[in-house]
Amino acid sequence: xxxxxDSIHAQLxxxxxxxxxVQTLQNLEDQTQVPKEYLSLGGAALLLLVIVFGLTAHTIxxxxxxxxxxxxxxxxxxHRSSGDVTQWLIYWVVYSFFSIxxxxxxxxxxxxxxYYAFKVAFLLWAMLPQTRGAxxxxxxxxxxxxxxxxxxxxxxxxxxxSAAGKVAEDAKTAGKGMIEDKxxxxxxxxxxx
Numbered sequence: 001x002x003x004x005x006d007s008i009h010a011q012l013x014x015x016x017x018x019x020x021x022v023q024t025l026q027n028l029e030d031q032t033q034v035p036k037e038y039l040s041l042g043g044a045a046l047l048l049l050v051i052v053f054g055l056t057a058h059t060i061x062x063x064x065x066x067x068x069x070x071x072x073x074x075x076x077x078x079h080r081s082s083g084d085v086t087q088w089l090i091y092w093v094v095y096s097f098f099s100i101x102x103x104x105x106x107x108x109x110x111x112x113x114x115y116y117a118f119k120v121a122f123l124l125w126a127m128l129p130q131t132r133g134a135x136x137x138x139x140x141x142x143x144x145x146x147x148x149x150x151x152x153x154x155x156x157x158x159x160x161x162s163a164a165g166k167v168a169e170d171a172k173t174a175g176k177g178m179i180e181d182k183x184x185x186x187x188x189x190x191x192x193x
Contacts, residue, residue, distance in 0.1 A: 016036065
């Protein structure tokens with residue numbers, strides 16, 4: 001076991017030596033206090049995961065938009081921090097609004113170069129506590145829009161709920177009828193045999 005550890009340490013030392021000429025990694029190491037050989041191995045592992053699992057820019061931007069905010073929302077709820085809860089609720093309102101708009105213009109967004117890079121930058125700006133971009137957007141635009149259209153939105157949601165209930169009931173009735181027909185046909189086949 002010690003031989004394996006010694007071998008790994010020797011390979012890490014060799015990798016560190018080969019990375020000494022890369023100033024960017026040295027700067028990252030100084031800022032993060034994480035050895036540059038670990039940073040490079042982590043970056044390579046991340047790249048490998050992206051390639052192996054076929055992650056696209058869309059998937060990565062969705063992960064950025066969900067992962068950190070979901071964790072911080074959970075922490076804010078568990079620690080009962082009302083300021084943080086408000087910040088993350090505002091973020092989710094802005095994110096939802098952005099996502100709804102994105103669904104309707106998705107075909108056009110395909111043609112914008114580096115759209116997902118801009119989207120990740122926008123999401124980081126919106127979510128990070130240092131920038132509070134979501135609060136800015138909410139206070140500047142969304143709050144007034146949502147307040148002035150609240151009754152229309154509630155009516156549309158009510159109509160959608162009624163329509164979804166009717167569709168579910170129709171599907172249930174149709175499914176039940178199909179099952180009854182299949183059972184009758186199966187019983188008829190057995191009588192004929």
